[in-house]
Amino acid sequence: MNTQSKGSHYNHFNLRADAAKVLHQILEEGQSARECLPAAQLPHKEQDKAWLQEMVYGVLRNLPILQFWLRQLLDKPLKNRFKIVEQLIMLGFYQLAFSRVSQHAAVSETVAACQPLNTHAMKGLVNAILRTFIREEISKQEAPSKQIASGLPKWLYKKLEAEYKNGFAELAANMQVKAPIWLRVNTRKISHAHFSEELEKACIEYTVSSEHPEALVLSKGYDVTSLPGFDLGWFAVQDGAAQLAAHYLKPEQAETILDCCAAPGGKTCHIIEFQPNLAKTVALEIDKKRAIRIEENLVRLGHNAEIIVGDASTPENWWDGQLFDRVLLDAPCSATGIVRRHPDIKWLRKAKDIDVLVSLQKKILDAIWPLIKPGGMMLYVTCSVLPEENYLQIRDFLSRNTNALLDDTFYNDSVENPGKQILPGDQQMDGFYYARLLKSQ
Numbered sequence: 001m002n003t004q005s006k007g008s009h010y011n012h013f014n015l016r017a018d019a020a021k022v023l024h025q026i027l028e029e030g031q032s033a034r035e036c037l038p039a040a041q042l043p044h045k046e047q048d049k050a051w052l053q054e055m056v057y058g059v060l061r062n063l064p065i066l067q068f069w070l071r072q073l074l075d076k077p078l079k080n081r082f083k084i085v086e087q088l089i090m091l092g093f094y095q096l097a098f099s100r101v102s103q104h105a106a107v108s109e110t111v112a113a114c115q116p117l118n119t120h121a122m123k124g125l126v127n128a129i130l131r132t133f134i135r136e137e138i139s140k141q142e143a144p145s146k147q148i149a150s151g152l153p154k155w156l157y158k159k160l161e162a163e164y165k166n167g168f169a170e171l172a173a174n175m176q177v178k179a180p181i182w183l184r185v186n187t188r189k190i191s192h193a194h195f196s197e198e199l200e201k202a203c204i205e206y207t208v209s210s211e212h213p214e215a216l217v218l219s220k221g222y223d224v225t226s227l228p229g230f231d232l233g234w235f236a237v238q239d240g241a242a243q244l245a246a247h248y249l250k251p252e253q254a255e256t257i258l259d260c261c262a263a264p265g266g267k268t269c270h271i272i273e274f275q276p277n278l279a280k281t282v283a284l285e286i287d288k289k290r291a292i293r294i295e296e297n298l299v300r301l302g303h304n305a306e307i308i309v310g311d312a313s314t315p316e317n318w319w320d321g322q323l324f325d326r327v328l329l330d331a332p333c334s335a336t337g338i339v340r341r342h343p344d345i346k347w348l349r350k351a352k353d354i355d356v357l358v359s360l361q362k363k364i365l366d367a368i369w370p371l372i373k374p375g376g377m378m379l380y381v382t383c384s385v386l387p388e389e390n391y392l393q394i395r396d397f398l399s400r401n402t403n404a405l406l407d408d409t410f411y412n413d414s415v416e417n418p419g420k421q422i423l424p425g426d427q428q429m430d431g432f433y434y435a436r437l438l439k440s441q
C-alpha cells in the first residue's frame with residue numbers, strides 16, 4: 001500500500017517518522033544534517049520540507065533537556081532497532097513543549113509514526129510516555145543544571161564558560177537563537193538598490209546592514225530558490241560574517257588569489273564580485289564532490305575561477321610554483337560559531353576533535369604561507385568561537401614566523417589577543433574569526 005497517497009493524515013505521520021529517522025542518522029550514526037536531511041525532505045511538499053527541518057533542528061537545539069525528560073519517563077534506554085523510538089519520543093516532547101502543534105496531534109501522530117518505523121510494538125509505550133508528560137506538566141519543571149538549560153554539550157559548555165566568563169551567558173543564549181537568512185547581492189549582475197526593489201515588488205521583507213554593502217537580511221524564512229533572480233544569479237545566500245572575508249582580503253586589480261578550502265565557493269564568488277579584474281583566482285578544495293558545488297555556484301553567478309582538487313597541507317602535489325599575492329585560508333574548524341544555524345554540529349563534534357583540528361590548521365598554515373609573495377598577505381578565517389583555533393593558533397603562528405606580521409587593525413583588545421572574534425548574534429552574524437597576516441618584503 002502506498003501510504004503517501006492516503007491524504008494528509010498519512011503524510012503527517014510519515015513526516016514524524018522521517019524526522020525520527022533523520023535524528024537517528026545524526027545522533028546514532030554520526031551523519032551530518034547536510035548529508036541526510038535533503039534526502040528525507042525530497043518526497044515532501046515545500047511546506048512539509050520546512051516542517052521536517054524545523055522539527056529536526058528543534059530537537060537538536062534542545063537535546064539536553066529532551067534527554068533529561070526522557071530519562072525521567074523511560075525506565076531503561078531502548079536498544080538496537082528500538083533506539084529510534086527514543087528519537088520519536090523526544091520529537092513528541094519537542095512538539096508539546098516548544099511548538100504550536102496541538103496536544104492531540106502531537107500525541108496521536110507521534111504514536112502513529114511507530115508503524116512506518118516498524119516499531120509497532122512500541123505504540124503503547126510512546127502513548128503512555130507522552131500522556132504522562134502532559135499530565136505531570138514535565139515541561140514546566142526547571143532544568144536541573146545551567147548546562148542542560150543551555151542546549152550545549154557538556155564539553156563545549158565548560159570550554160566556553162572558562163573562556164568567555166562574564167560574557168558566557170549571553171553567548172550561550174545567542175547560540176540557541178535561530179539564525180536569519182543573509183543574502184549577498186551579486187553586484188556583477190544587479191545593483192543592491194535594484195535587487196531591493198525587486199524584493200519589495202515580490203513583498204519580501206528584509207533589512208540592510210550599514211557594515212555589509214552587498215547584504216540583505218530576510219525578516220522571515222523564505223525558500224530562497226523562489227526569490228526573484230535566483231536562476232539569474234542575482235544573489236547568493238551567505239551569512240554576514242562570511243561576507244566580511246572579501247572586504248578584509250581586499251584583492252586588487254591584476255592580482256593572483258588563492259582561496260584555500262573553498263567549497264562550496266561562497267567566498268570565492270564574493271572575491272570575484274568584489275574585484276572582477278583579477279589575473280587569476282584559484283579555488284582549492286580537498287573533497288571532489290564538494291568541489292562540484294564550487295563549479296555550480298560559479299556558473300549560476302556567472303563567474304570564472306580555476307578549481308583544483310587537492311590537499312592544502314601538501315601543496316607540493318598541486319601547486320605550479322607561481323606565488324600568490326593574497327591567500328584566503330578558510331580553515332577546517334570546529335564550526336562552533338555556526339551551531340545556531342546548524343545545530344547538528346553540537347552533537348557531531350566531540351571534545352577530542354579539537355586537538356586534531358588545531359594540528360591540521362597549523363599544518364595548513366605552515367604549508368600555505370611559503371606560497372605567498374613577499375609583501376603579500378593571508379587572511380586566516382574560521383567559523384569557530386574556540387580560542388585554540390583562533391587567537392591562540394595565530395599567536396603561535398606569529399611566534400614561529402618572523403616574516404609574518406599581524407595587520408595592526410586586526411586584534412581584539414591587545415596584540416596578545418590577535419585577530420577579530422565575531423560572536424554569534426553580533427549584528428545578527430554567525431561566529432567567525434579573522435586574522436590578517438602580512439608577509440614582509
Ligand SMILES: C[S@@+](CC[C@H](N)C(=O)[O-])C[C@H]1O[C@@H](n2cnc3c(N)ncnc32)[C@H](O)[C@@H]1O
Binds near residue numbers: 263264310311313331
Ligand atoms: C568552512 S568550509 C569552506 C567554506 C568556503 N570557504 C565558502 O565560503 O563557501 C571548509 C572546506 O575546507 C575543505 N577542506 C578541509 N580540509 C582541507 C584540506 N586539507 N585541503 C583543502 N580543503 C580542505 C572542506 O572539505 C570544506 O569544504
